[in-house]
Amino acid sequence: MTYEASPMAVGVFALFVAVTLGISFYMGRKAKSSQGYFAAHGQIPWFVNGVAFAGDYLSAASFLGICGMIAFFGYDGFLYSIGYLAGWIVALFVIAEPMKRLGKFTFADALNHRFNSRSIKLAAGVSTLAVSVFYLIPQMVGAGALVTPLLGWPHWLGVCVVGAVVILIVVTAGMVSTTWVQFLKGSLLVVFSTVLTVLILGRGFAVSDRPAEQQTIVQTNDSFTVNDQPSTEQAATEAMRPIGEIVSLPSGESSTGPLGPLEFFSTLQESEIVLWQQEQSTSDDGTTTTTYTPNRRSGAEVLLPGEKFTGLRSDKLIDKVNFLSLMLALFCGTASLPHILIRYYTVKDGAAARKSTIVGIACIGFFYVLTLYMGLGAMTSGDIFSFNSNMAAPLLARSINEPLFAIISAIAFTTVLGTVSGLILASAGAVAHDLVEALATQTMTDQERVRIAKFASVVVGVIAIVLGIVFKEMNVSYLVGWAFSVAASANLPALVMMLFWRRVTAMGISCAVVVGMVSSLAWILLSSDSFEKIYGLPASDAWVPFSQPGIVTIPLGFAVVIVVSLLTQPREATA
Template structure:
């Protein structure tokens, strides 16, 4: 989606870049030792660290992804917020205390503190690297989505530009600059989302008529269907896959194809309702028959507003009023036409109460077991994933003591809770003000801001960009720690001076930054919250059993830990590649996927735990016999 560039938006974008690079340049002298580079020497104040936690965690996946998900699927999207937050409690109450006691610089330090095993160190470092790279993908996809309309440049160039900026920030002054960038970003994110939520409440809820061209009522006498003048039914329409899937294929006077649902209007006459569809031709997206430029299809309106006092809407009365109103939703269907997968979005009018109850994403009411398992798997991944995310956990080292680590986590939990509450209001605001881009739900919050004017759009886009910048820099520093500290220093045993270790960290940051750019380009267009959910599953399956067992189970052995991590990593990646969502990505139907769940945590977390227990018990027996 390309929109005209707003000078204010571009100026704010450049200001964010300048602040990031300026902070890095200012702090570069404070990164002379590995401890200062990787964990800021443990010298960060708890309040700064708490805001940095918020900035680190509320990434593109939250600001863009959760907002987009709630606006497209309703209540089920909000469940992500609940799960993300639950993960923080797990991290604070169970993992934080021993993590600080046994670690120094990286996540691997904690797992290996007990075993002093090269195998454990290498596996944990590879796991950290892979998880950070996977979490970098949604961030980079989010930033490409943002920068494209902001600067009017192609998606790949946006990802490249931001990737270079963030790599420069991390490579110059490591965790110190990353922390202050994240702190500023966390504070800005909370302030801006609060202001935007207040604006949404102030505007209230208004009924809107259907946009021109969404409905055709007047019978024109063409094959019995109400077509507009100059439009014809596609030749062979009655035997076409589109018609068999429930859509009427129509050609306009330019020969462009559109798909329509056949329905009845209030008077009982035939009515056609426009459906929007997406296909891929020669690696380029085709939306509603148009190739380039791909049109932005913005939807979301209230068809009927409940009687409520629009002048005094607070969050509760807003939600109450929304619940009693009627709103349009656009659920997705898919069918195969020839060898092409066609994704179609069809209009449904639902009550707000239905939107704010389960069923938008997980079909739990049908009693189908795969939906129930998918839901459980996601909630498990979100609960366990945060406590196993290396880039979040290393922030426990950046403060001076346990109390400061705890205070910063409590501040983060409160701030993140507030943000998710705002996010719900923002998403419902977008859902009712024509601000949902059907083919790129990640743009929901920026489009909502644009409905308040160019200045709001500029500010929100700059903050969203800062959100990505902060998260990406945190991920890159964690990944570079895995490469330089865990692999090069501890595993390979390279003899390096303190300054050489810092140089190694910087080089690793550059390499990881290049990887992030590449994957960000490859995964263009996927919902960033969904991608983040997969990373949480990977972290939960690969890291959590190893972390918990090595901390709390005396009989765990290094061999058991290695096998568990490998099982979790490889198994999760394989199951993700075989999942229904990925099959759609390959151009096949979701029902063709050999693995029925979209999130592998439910299978892989128990499996990797079981592997750890069995291998540990067997290897501990062997070592007892041999001794």
């Protein structure tokens, strides 16, 4: 569904792309060797690396996905902010310094430093690819969702353009350009999110004078109607009514005027808001009907968990376990994400790794506080659309003014560029440094390794484009939750046990990575969410009892590494 293109947004967008590519081509001259291409020669200053951590980590899922989820479901979206940040505690206190000390280019280096095992290289390489591709899907979906309102292009074209620009960034200068793009993006995202939040507080809340009425989209093989009017998929927003209403404010006020940061919540707590319930049905003749029904909610309910994670308000144990499983995966996942871990190789030593993680946590934590203001601001802006939660943040900016919309959209676009660059680079490193080296019969030259990495970047980029088009309807934050589950299950048990248990063996590590990855992927593919949202089958047909695998598959990874290591102890140790 497209929007009218904004000339100012197009201008800012073009400027950002030009600056980004300019940085890449300029830096490209400095990254000819493996050490330069994969690790920026270990010469990135710790403060720059810290902000680049934020730029790498604050992906489309954080900016678009969380803001959208808060705008549509209230507090539940903020649970993702809490979980994403908590994961950095694992990264700082457990992983950061040993990771820098033990590795060189990829996550497999650290896992393998005691063994020099081909099986570890293979397992860690495949796991890096799986996690990165899983994580790429929501980034590319977010890219399509962004470029659509920015340029008026259809989703698929947006995804293709983003994919092409990112491939160019990674192929030209690897980690050097990726770092500076991420630094630029991290800085801009935090600064302009602060500006947006200040403007939201300055505007305050106002009661909507527009009635909230049910909206319907009916799609058949040869027709498309929106609210009973003939339309097209491309022009649907012209017929859809924007949403985001406050029904009443405390003491019967019609508007509040500027609010303080705490007053913002206490006012909302005593207000009434409209949330929107989406239902979709498909009849035998293939007609799909999607209805969006207004649902009046008290502010006190919206500011509590349970609107999205409805199981929290039920007595069903399985729903509570599903919630805990997701939060466990978010906690354990950050320190297992290959594109985050490789950033530790771009600084000179363990102290710089530690300092840059602290800078990253400060930037990321501050941003996540802002997500609650931006999400609730979008929820009450009166200017978002019910069919696309991923667009809430840019549309919130548009509800304030057009220049801000142009800037926020362009920043969100660089958000995607920064994260996708990191993911593609991590994948390319895994192919060139882990997989090919594990399978090759002779040692590669430095140039050959860089050439393979560049070729792998193009292939992974193309795969990301295809998946970004296929999964366009999914909420990006939800998809990232899955990527965290796979990363936490496959990588964390092996990494932690390698660091803290002397009896761990190469076979134990390899098996834990493979079992963690396969079990979490299988769990996700057999879950009710996949049945319902991907295969279009009834959720009740799912093979596993709840959707989020972490609570089962992370302990399984630990169990596998312990049992297999004990069974494969070297003879002198067991004698």
